[in-house]
Amino acid sequence: MTTTPSHSSPLVGVAHTGLAKYAGLFSLLGLAISAVVVGEFSGWNQGLIEGGFGGMLIATLLVILMYACLCISMAELSTMMPYSGGAYAFARAAMGPWGGLIAGLSQMMEYQFALSTIVVAIGIEVDSILGEMFGQSFSSPILWCGIIVVFLLLNAWDTKLFFKSAIILAIAPIAVLVVFWTLAIPQFDMKYLLSVDAAAGVSKWLPNGLVGIAWSMPFAIWFFLSIEVVTLAAEETKTPKKSIPRAFFWAFIILAIAALLTLILNAGIAPGASVVGSSESPLLLAFKTLIGGQVPLVMLILLIMIGSLASFHSTMYAAGRALFSFSRAGYLPSTLAKLSVKRGTPYIALILVGVLTFLLAIFALLFSKKISAIALLLNMSVLAAVTSYIFTLISFVILRYKHPKIDRPYLSPLGVTGAITGLLIALMTLILMFTNSGYQLGLLGCLIIFALSALYFKLRGQSLNGNAPEELFANTLKLNSATQDNINNDLYGEAA
């Protein structure tokens, strides 16, 4: 690990960090879409039960607004700090080591927990395929192990291989979705959309009333969850200034269209919103309706599995990079930040991610009878994600306010207003999650992890590595602001 601060200003950043610089616009786009895409395949549908189609539609539109603001704000932050730290880097620069700790932990939890739930889902899918084909079932831990090893190799082997496979794993699930939309359009019927039961005299669009919109919000987040993975790839991007804002823009546009079409068409064909809402795999249900008679079930499950595989691939990348940057900065033992010298991938961090994924999946298996451990991990992942969004957006506002003059290669056109818009919706979603009993256990879990980590961090005595690019940026920023006097006057200089 060599970091050479070539300049005293953080704007110039760190010239060489050891991670291979490979990614361009399409690599980032592939990364973002493949990481999110499982959310278009499943997970979102329970929102239909909570809010009815109308509630879910409104929630989705609000979530689209939130992610638009988030993406555009993250594009500014990420081009300003093109390091692999993501939310941690932003919060560290704006709020100091403790802010960095919470934000970094949140994003690590988000990806790590998501990873273990996806591996369980893939396990179930593979198992059912094998069951269909050979009539026998494998033990889940063996399947998980196999899946983890395959994707670990894809991730750790070579940055180029990783991004190339991410592009393929983004195109394939989008192609599946396009096939689904094309087949579904002729079968669309309004009566299916409004099939969620409503009491007599109550709106069919909002069977649970206005509060139903609020209940749907956490599920609508599925359509975009993990799009922020782009920020973690900044350090490996050839020209972050150009590629990152464009990648965010196109990923957002593609996913927003996918979200709306999937929501309307999946709920708008037989068997209708009420059945889709309570399904484990809404897209499989839809394919069964559309082409169930002509295509064997194994094929359909394979189609659905593409989404899970894609997200597993890119989420593993994200979890690895989050862990890597966190340990490079000294929050975790620095041995974890070792890079594979030849290939430019943080292989030790990735192996640890693989092991943790396996252990968490085993944990879920052991406790599956008493509590739904998978649901718990899933909820904690979403909670952690929303927490990291909140930290990111607050960091955006703080940096705009405190350091209006530092060089921003890309300037968010929505500015502080946009960041606060995203922040308000994210806060609203977080608060609504707390009121939902399903999330309370997850919240407790998150809080325990935060508390334990804070204790560990305190006991270790904050021995951070000042050479890590995120730390270097934050420290130089602090130094600069100490010598800068008329900072508030400069606010007037900014474009409204």
Added chain:
Amino acid sequence: MNSYIPNSLTSILELAAILIFTVTTLSAVMSVFITKRNGLIFLGSQTALLFFILFIARDWVQPLFFPKSFDSVEDFGQVVISVSIVSIAFAVTILMRIFVWEGSVFVRGNTQVPGLLVGLTNAFIYLLAILIILQFVYGQSITALATLSGAAAVVLGFSAQSTLGEMFAGLALSISRPFKVGDWIYVDGLDEGKVIDQTWRHVQIRTRNHCVLNVANSVITGKSIRNFSSAQGKIRICESIHFNQSINPSEMQTLLQDEIAKSNIVLQNPPPSVLFKGAIDDKFEYEISYFIDNYEHKPIKSDALWKLIVETIHQSGYGLAVLSK
């Protein structure tokens, strides 16, 4: 359950729009609060959109959310559309500020648009908004209002004739712009000075001895104005110097010209020059002309230049005959 809860695609989309614009309006307010002036344009446009959507959706919004605050849907509709129109007017004034007053249209160099013009335009925009509300929202005929305001204008015109005269003179000055705030000017018959402000009634000029002249707009309009702060920002200064006839004029010219050019007191482009003007009484007269970029610095520059000349002459062994300007 309330029977007014949205139950159609249109009302669902209206509800979505209301929620979205409520969030954006709230964040615009917070943004303005945090960043002082930033985000005012968002605030205006978002508020206008929010209230416009409320107007469109008034049939179910009023009974659902404001059953007690408003007597009828019509009352509610009138109020929200009025707020929307005023917000549009606000947004327009902010747009004017960004693109016209502080934007490319009026800004050349460090120009500042006089507050007078901005104030009048804003007042006109809000007046227009109020007239639109009265005519189209509340159905009040503005013909009566126009007649009334015509009568009021006559009364006002007679009683405030001079003030109004000043105002229009000020407006004429703002538009024709013979000078701008910050320029050094000389108005016929007055001391030269720097324009520090232009208000409804007068132009403020700060003279070299730091007293402020308040000159009525109409007075300035009627006089010739010499503006020292030209477009290129360069102004020529001429000063005379006299030497004994025993000195060769060409030698003297070269000596002075070289020394002035060598020093960095005055601008090098256009270059300073020394011209031989002939004999006056028993002395030769020369004219030194040079350019400076800021008229405000004229005394300092002149001072430095004369010191340089005296020193040069002293070293060369020639004698000055008469030191005069």
